[in-house]
Amino acid sequence: MKHKVLPLAVHLALGTLAFAPAVQAQTTSGPEASQPIQRVEITGSNIRRTDKETPSPVQVLTAQDLKASGYTSVSEVLRNVTANGQGTLSQAFSGAFAGGASGISLRGLSVGATLVLIDGHRMAPYALSDDGQRSFVDISQIPFEAIERIEILKDGASSVYGSDAVAGVVNVILKKSMVGGSITAEGGESSHHDGKTAHVSGIYGWGDLDADGHNTYIAVEYRKQNKILVTDRLGKDFTRTDWTALGGRDRTRGVPTPSNGGQPGSLTGYLVDPNTGEISGFLPGCNQAMLDAKQCAYHDNDLELQPETKNINVIGSFVQKLGGDWKLNLKGSYFRSDAEQLGRYANSLAVAGGLTGLQFGPHYPIPVATPLAGPLLLTVPATYPGNTTGAPQLLQYNFPELGGTRTGLKSDTVRFVGDVTGTLGDWDLTASIGYSKNTVKQDVDGNFNMANLQAAFNDPVHPYLVGAAASGNDPALRQFIAPTMRSKSTSELSFVSLRGSRELATLQGGALALGLGAEYTYRKLDAVAPDAVEQGTQAGNNAWAIGNQKIAATYAELVAPVLKNLELDASLRYDHVQGVANSTTPKAGFKYVPIKELTLRGTYTKGFRAPNPAESGNTGSFFAANGTDDPVLCANPGDDKTTVPGNYPQQCNVALGGVQMPGKNLKPEKSKSYTLGMIFEPNKMFNLSADYYHIRVDNQIISAYSDPGYDAMPFVVRAATPVAQPYVLPDGTLGTNTPAVGNMLFAPYPYENALFTTTRGLDIDMRFRFNVAGVGKITAELIESHMFSYKQGTAGGDAIELAGTHGPSGVSGDTGNPRDRAQLILGFDNGPLNVTGTLNWVSGYSVTDPSNGSAQTCKDAIAFGSGAFANAPQEFCRVKAFSTFDLSASYKLTDRWTLSGSILNLFNKQAPLDFQTYGSAASTFYNPALHQSGAVGRFFNIGANYKF
Numbered sequence: 001m002k003h004k005v006l007p008l009a010v011h012l013a014l015g016t017l018a019f020a021p022a023v024q025a026q027t028t029s030g031p032e033a034s035q036p037i038q039r040v041e042i043t044g045s046n047i048r049r050t051d052k053e054t055p056s057p058v059q060v061l062t063a064q065d066l067k068a069s070g071y072t073s074v075s076e077v078l079r080n081v082t083a084n085g086q087g088t089l090s091q092a093f094s095g096a097f098a099g100g101a102s103g104i105s106l107r108g109l110s111v112g113a114t115l116v117l118i119d120g121h122r123m124a125p126y127a128l129s130d131d132g133q134r135s136f137v138d139i140s141q142i143p144f145e146a147i148e149r150i151e152i153l154k155d156g157a158s159s160v161y162g163s164d165a166v167a168g169v170v171n172v173i174l175k176k177s178m179v180g181g182s183i184t185a186e187g188g189e190s191s192h193h194d195g196k197t198a199h200v201s202g203i204y205g206w207g208d209l210d211a212d213g214h215n216t217y218i219a220v221e222y223r224k225q226n227k228i229l230v231t232d233r234l235g236k237d238f239t240r241t242d243w244t245a246l247g248g249r250d251r252t253r254g255v256p257t258p259s260n261g262g263q264p265g266s267l268t269g270y271l272v273d274p275n276t277g278e279i280s281g282f283l284p285g286c287n288q289a290m291l292d293a294k295q296c297a298y299h300d301n302d303l304e305l306q307p308e309t310k311n312i313n314v315i316g317s318f319v320q321k322l323g324g325d326w327k328l329n330l331k332g333s334y335f336r337s338d339a340e341q342l343g344r345y346a347n348s349l350a351v352a353g354g355l356t357g358l359q360f361g362p363h364y365p366i367p368v369a370t371p372l373a374g375p376l377l378l379t380v381p382a383t384y385p386g387n388t389t390g391a392p393q394l395l396q397y398n399f400p401e402l403g404g405t406r407t408g409l410k411s412d413t414v415r416f417v418g419d420v421t422g423t424l425g426d427w428d429l430t431a432s433i434g435y436s437k438n439t440v441k442q443d444v445d446g447n448f449n450m451a452n453l454q455a456a457f458n459d460p461v462h463p464y465l466v467g468a469a470a471s472g473n474d475p476a477l478r479q480f481i482a483p484t485m486r487s488k489s490t491s492e493l494s495f496v497s498l499r500g501s502r503e504l505a506t507l508q509g510g511a512l513a514l515g516l517g518a519e520y521t522y523r524k525l526d527a528v529a530p531d532a533v534e535q536g537t538q539a540g541n542n543a544w545a546i547g548n549q550k551i552a553a554t555y556a557e558l559v560a561p562v563l564k565n566l567e568l569d570a571s572l573r574y575d576h577v578q579g580v581a582n583s584t585t586p587k588a589g590f591k592y593v594p595i596k597e598l599t600l601r602g603t604y605t606k607g608f609r610a611p612n613p614a615e616s617g618n619t620g621s622f623f624a625a626n627g628t629d630d631p632v633l634c635a636n637p638g639d640d641k642t643t644v645p646g647n648y649p650q651q652c653n654v655a656l657g658g659v660q661m662p663g664k665n666l667k668p669e670k671s672k673s674y675t676l677g678m679i680f681e682p683n684k685m686f687n688l689s690a691d692y693y694h695i696r697v698d699n700q701i702i703s704a705y706s707d708p709g710y711d712a713m714p715f716v717v718r719a720a721t722p723v724a725q726p727y728v729l730p731d732g733t734l735g736t737n738t739p740a741v742g743n744m745l746f747a748p749y750p751y752e753n754a755l756f757t758t759t760r761g762l763d764i765d766m767r768f769r770f771n772v773a774g775v776g777k778i779t780a781e782l783i784e785s786h787m788f789s790y791k792q793g794t795a796g797g798d799a800i801e802l803a804g805t806h807g808p809s810g811v812s813g814d815t816g817n818p819r820d821r822a823q824l825i826l827g828f829d830n831g832p833l834n835v836t837g838t839l840n841w842v843s844g845y846s847v848t849d850p851s852n853g854s855a856q857t858c859k860d861a862i863a864f865g866s867g868a869f870a871n872a873p874q875e876f877c878r879v880k881a882f883s884t885f886d887l888s889a890s891y892k893l894t895d896r897w898t899l900s901g902s903i904l905n906l907f908n909k910q911a912p913l914d915f916q917t918y919g920s921a922a923s924t925f926y927n928p929a930l931h932q933s934g935a936v937g938r939f940f941n942i943g944a945n946y947k948f
Contacts, residue, residue: 043151055589056155068836070888070902075102082785092928093813100339100409101138106168111136127489143313145201146219158607159587178205178217186943228306238926271393302404326422361534370536405446485530509561547617565593607671663751700755712747776830784822807849813919815929865916
């Protein structure tokens with residue numbers, strides 16, 4: 001295996017290491033303030049401890065780290081975490097099932113295998129599931145102002161937290177108390193003077209917990225981000241659409257090409273003869289000569305690189321001493337997030353098969369294509385203005401006056417949690433209860449009501465006009481032909497838990513501690529499509545999921561410092577998932593200090609993910625049709641089955657749609673993982689940790705559509721009544737016959753336990769800290785995650801290596817699977833001035849996906865991906881490595897006032913080309929999950945903070 005060249009971040013870090021001894025002679029170390037030793041609870045354990053280093057690797061992002069990043073949202077910060085891998089979800093993915101949300105995917109095992117907590121407690125997942133299947137918490141809603149720190153556990157933790165903690169845990173820890181107030185206001189814009197952001201936050205607390213016995217604080221936050229359109233970045237490589245100069249295709253809208261048969265989209269409209277399929281006339285604004293000269297080309301003006309978003313967050317906290325060391329801690333929050341997804345202009349599709357819908361949903365369990373008479377081929381009557389043929393004609397038109405198809409999403413989350421903590425005898429006890437609910441309301445514009453659309457063009461007095469004449473249409477016609485569709489989806493989660501810990505005995509290294517606990521979690525999901533989509537009167541995403549999940553659990557944990565330099569940990573959890581199965585997940589870990597400068601650590605754990613309501617409840621969706629022969633009505637073999645006696649020609653190569661069905665008797669996904677690492681700290685200036693991880697997940701739940709071993713034909717649903725149709729007679733002539741069975745309607749594809757994934761890699765965290773006399777404190781930290789392997793396969797099949805490729809491309813937004821991610825964070829602090837520079841680096845990766853039959857080669861991956869090339873040049877077979885440098889600074893003017901500023905993507909690096917992904921906006925060729933800052937460009941932000 002060839003070793004990759006070390007990223008620039010590593011070289012810079014090694015250079016800093018070489019520089020450190022020279023500076024050491026000039027450093028001074030002042031006395032540290034003595035502080036009482038406190039026991040704290042670290043993510044991954046329910047036992048409080050004084051030593052913050054546990055057998056499991058935990059990355060900590062403090063409130064200062066968040067601000068020093070230069071970003072103003074939690075999702076932006078977590079997007080750059082090096083352990084965040086393939087399957088991460090970005091708000092910039094305009095085609096997401098879970099539109100408007102962001103999710104983190106530790107170890108590249110998808111957002112469904114990363115558990116996100118707030119203060120160690122679960123909250124309701126986003127009401128729309130990723131790819132219609134995976135549950136996750138929307139990290140774009142989590143507020144900035146009230147965060148004390150974020151702990152990222154890079155290890156399985158089902159033995160402590162239960163389901164979903166397979167790849168790791170992200171625990172957002174809020175401030176425990178606050179006295180006084182703080183107001184922050186900041187704003188920013190790109191160097192293109194777009195994508196403006198406004199961020200205002202404030203927090204105020206009163207009541208000294210020790211003196212008054214109580215503390216209350218309220219935190220309020222507002223953030224608005226303006227959109228960046230694709231047309232705002234025209235001229236960049238990733239928005240280029242004409243690749244003919246490099247031997248590729250011209251993907252510019254409105255340009256006739258062989259792939260569109262010389263009949264492209266049109267903003268002015270042209271007519272097509274329904275008998276010959278040839279263009280029969282042009283409406284004002286374009287003609288055949290102009291079309292051939294590419295003078296009718298256009299851009300979809302509403303396509304977004306960055307969506308417009310708005311967040312309003314309110315958090316209230318109340319802590320009350322109850323007597324002794326007992327405390328009541330109440331927290332309530334309201335998170336509001338507004339976002340949108342914008343697509344292309346609506347299309348009449350008159351030259352591409354016509355408009356269709358589907359009557360399918362909870363109230364219509366058998367899918368029926370609409371209109372019942374067949375796809376709507378939009379026609380204009382013989383009397384339509386501009387139709388000079390004397391007969392009805394098909395109309396090809398793209399309706400720019402309606403704007404791009406738009407989905408507006410309003411997400412509201414309410415959360416209430418109460419904790420009572422204290423000591424009873426020798427036990428430290430915590431009793432908790434909580435409830436959270438996420439509600440997502442969608443407004444969908446731009447999808448046609450097919451019956452109304454045709455009626456509007458057939459109106460003999462005031463027909464719907466197109467092109468420049470569209471400005472003369474009655475405004476009410478817009479809602480008539482494309483009514484706004486609305487839906488409301490909800491996700492609820494409630495829990496109650498009781499846990500306690502105590503010391504059992506004194507060992508050489510300290511106290512032997514035992515932790516015990518029990519909890520009950522109830523989750524309910526009700527996510528449905530708009531009524532018009534379910535009824536089939538309008539097209540749209542028809543995915544739905546309705547169901548609930550009940551989990552009861554008990555768990556135990558043991559921390560045993562058996563020697564002064566050896567700690568052994570063990571935990572065990574039993575979960576009963578009602579109606580599914582039981583799961584027992586153990587974990588064992590050790591921490592060994594052979595010399596004070598070196599710590600060795602490791603863990604072994606099992607984990608699980610229970611089937612969620614979107615997989616096992618009342619759930620479904622309909623997806624693209626495949627061409628297949630009816631095994632009964634077109635069963636006789638031959639070179640051309642449509643001419644073979646005994647076959648029904650119309651049932652050969654049938655476009656058979658697939659229906660996603662809930663899984664029956666689904667089992668929990670099961671994982672086994674281990675870590676092995678070391679911490680080397682020769683002095684207070686330098687710290688190095690390196691941790692190897694290995695994770696194997698079995699019984700992963702996928703659609704049977706993705707399982708090559710699944711044969712849908714025995715389960716095909718047929719029409720109840722056979723109909724007379726063409727039939728090949730014994731002599732080879734064509735006759736008519738009524739078969740014994742009805743025609744195929746659809747093929748069911750249930751969820752099933754059929755996938756396995758194995759991944760292994762290495763995390764490195766290297767830190768330098770030193771003071772330079774008369775100058776200030778200098779820090780440097782290198783964080784790198786390297787993936788040795790990422791293999792995936794279906795049950796009974798071979799494992800396929802996907803590390804460094806675009807696979808698995810069918811997950812989330814086809815994010816790619818790079819082997820390496822790194823961050824180099826350089827800091828300088830001399831009191832009032834604090835400067836931080838962050839280098840973010842992502843390695844390159846292949847455009848191929850060895851697990852996808854259509855992306856085995858570079859040629860196929862691009863031809864079937866973006867389609868920009870039929871045979872792509874070699875230079876585009878790999879997505880290039882990408883790096884950005886972010887610079888932020890703050891200056892404390894007085895005890896009350898602090899000014900801050902940042903420049904993100906300081907050197908204005910452009911996103912590399914990715915011709916395979918479908919995760920970016922239409923007519924763009926880049927990967928927003930990994931390279932979004934390269935699409936935004938250089939970004940400036942300034943702000944001020946006032947404390948009182």
